[in-house]
Amino acid sequence: MYAELILPLALSGQYHYRVPEQGIFAEQQLLSGMRVVVSFGAKRFYTGIVRRLSPTPPEGVDERHIKPIESILDQKPLVTEAEFALWEWVAHYYHASLGQVMRLALPTGLLPESQTLVTLCPEYQSDRPLEPKALELLDALAQTKGQTLTMEQLRHRLGYDCSRVFDLLYNLGAVQTEERLKTRYKPRVKVYVALSTDYRSTDALSRAEELLSRAPKQLEMLGRWLILAEERGIGLEGCIAREELAQHSPRDLILIRALVGRGIFVLQHLAESRIAPHEDPPPITEIGKAEELTHPVSLVYTRYSREREEQIIGQVAQKIREGYQVLLLSPSAASFPAQAQFISELTRAALGKIYHYHPLINEAKRTELYLHLTSSEEACLVMGTRQAIFLPMRRLGLIIVDQEQEYLYKQQHSAPLFHARDVALWLGHKHSIPILLSSETPSAEAIFNVLRGKYALLAKSQPEATEQPHALAFDLKTIDLVEQREQGRMPYGASISPALREAMEGALRAGKRILLLQNRRGYAPYALCDACGGRIGCPHCNVSLAYHSSQRCMQCHYCGYEQPLPVACPSCGTRSVVYRRTERPALRLVGYGVERVEEEIKELFDQAEVLRIDSESLQSNKRIQELHQRIEAGNVDIIVGTQLIKGQPIWDNIGLIAVVQLDTILAYPDFRSEERAYQLLMQLLLHTSEASGGESSCQLLLQTARPEHPFIEMLKRRDYKSFIKQQLSLRQMLRFAPFWRMTYIRLKGTDESVVESIAQAFAELLIQRLGADRVSDAQEPYVARIDNQHIREIVCRRPFSESFHHEREAFAAAEQELTSLYPLAKRVRIIFDIDPL
């Protein structure tokens, strides 16, 4: 037999292995969907999944090159045909390899790989002097117990790349290596104590009592076991956890061991679930009957998040009662702590059967949930982030995509660049599972599909139905930054205008809290030289370094590069300049990040308690908890934050929301920037209004250099739907999504001229196949170099009503022709970003 495998790599070809007939393979039947371990390449071992089996060898491969399968990891198939179909669709649609999709779909705990173990050869005698680095390496090994380290551990201990020295020692025979599969997941094992089979009767037990007549402590322990078994009604066949029986006493552990020695007790090692819902069954509460989902896709478009949550809870309860599984996707796990109330209500709706699957859940738990789902069809609710769309839920009755407009549903940076909402829509279509999208500010795509009758709008959820005109009573004003500067009212280096300052003072006097939005991380986005006019850029990317005061360093937001703020300008060497007869540093921090705004606020309002919310303050679970403690303490007066504020529980008693620089939000070079800005501001307004029970008297102030921007006029109307309709007609004219399905093809390489010429050639090949009206020229993107990779971009468009197959075939064919025509194409990576955000 031969098996075609999916290997967790970015390879497009197919790889076959021989199924041995000896050993375990004779007893256990290998089936499609099982995991196997195979050797791949010179050294490594990988976990592969059997895609299909065949009695005949693959065509076009020399049989002598086919390696045997090393071992089988599963008793029964882990992956079903339905899941393969999903993986294959994702791979095809997003132009990625099946292996990349498999890596994404399975938790890493289920994909063990080999690691290299390095051992000291004991018989090695050094007959010539070795260089210090080699001695250091041997020393590190000699000091380890077993004289063995993994390659990573070795590298870590030495603190430098030791491959050269290692090769030297390997060739001398001083060290040897071995590839060992590293187990990434181990079940948690708990030890239980049971009566051995000889003593599971009353007769036998009285014999045991006689036997123990001179060991009263052991007899007492046996008695304790019997009492506990009696209490639990588990009978003589049952078992009791050893830690319970021993009650943390070391002496009791010795007694248990003695009874095992006498053959009265036996120890059983049983795997213990890490994910079992441990809460007591929740009290039955009345949850209203959910509105029936009559369409394949429905949109819950509510005004307030509470209404949205109620709809979701109702739908979950309904499906769980019907015995189905429900998947609830959220854009990010960072907002879960703030949604504790919602989650506890969901837990009740799911009758306690709720599981979590997101990056804050550890690997072992994620692995156990995956395994649990492959073997159980119990009705349950799974809450997760985008990767959870690949969970093997086999009795799925509903997928909910909460806050469907959020960009976090789209995977960035690593293939496949999938969008979890769109994958959910495909799954729903394929298996006739209803899809519920929910939002207070739906994406233009969702509204487009409602308008053309593809999605149903849940009747109870429409804001229009309940909304009074201008019920969102916000006093919206703009502050003209140019005017404030010209009037000399803005002090140099300030981001808060006097007008905003007065409004803030007013809000504080009225005992209200203030929310300031500045959508820029760090302290200052640029450092400019007053002598030469240059700016400090990242050495690896074509962007400026931003200054972060918290870490006191310049940071690149694209590649993560860090350096201290230089004393002298790196391009002209000037240290200081004289300005109005005073000397000051030549390098000047320019622009306003959220940290700088925070500093300015603290100076202006030294009595106020200021809280900053940005990616740094939401970095870890611990920092999130600290943040929530400060919020709950209730004495925060002013909150300064980036867009991340919208997931945090900060909406009580807000009297003023101010956007420090509206222009930085709108100027983002993307056709969706206005949509995003409107959604963000609208959500701030809605959350504030909701927290005040709709009686808010909140002010919204926009600082801008362009008060005449049409966006502001649209925002003043507070009519989200008409704003989106207007955006849609613009996009139709400009041939953007959702009228046209777009693909950004990014070409990356180290040599700029090679990337440029290959990109042009590729655009040409695509134009030949798809036509000049569908394919753009190769263009320099907004950031043309990241991490020393030069980038060019080609934009492809296809009408939304046209199938993607022709386009994908053209992509593949053009790629092939490119590599055959241009040898230089090997030096360029091509990335397909399908439906980019």
Place this chain on the structure above:
DNA sequence: AGCACGCCGACT
């Protein structure tokens, strides 16, 4: 992705 092999510049 990760490894081996081969070419070419830097330093002994």
Place this chain on the structure above:
DNA sequence: GTCGGCGTGCTC
């Protein structure tokens, strides 16, 4: 002359 960097090709 050797070392070591990096570009290139291959993996059933």
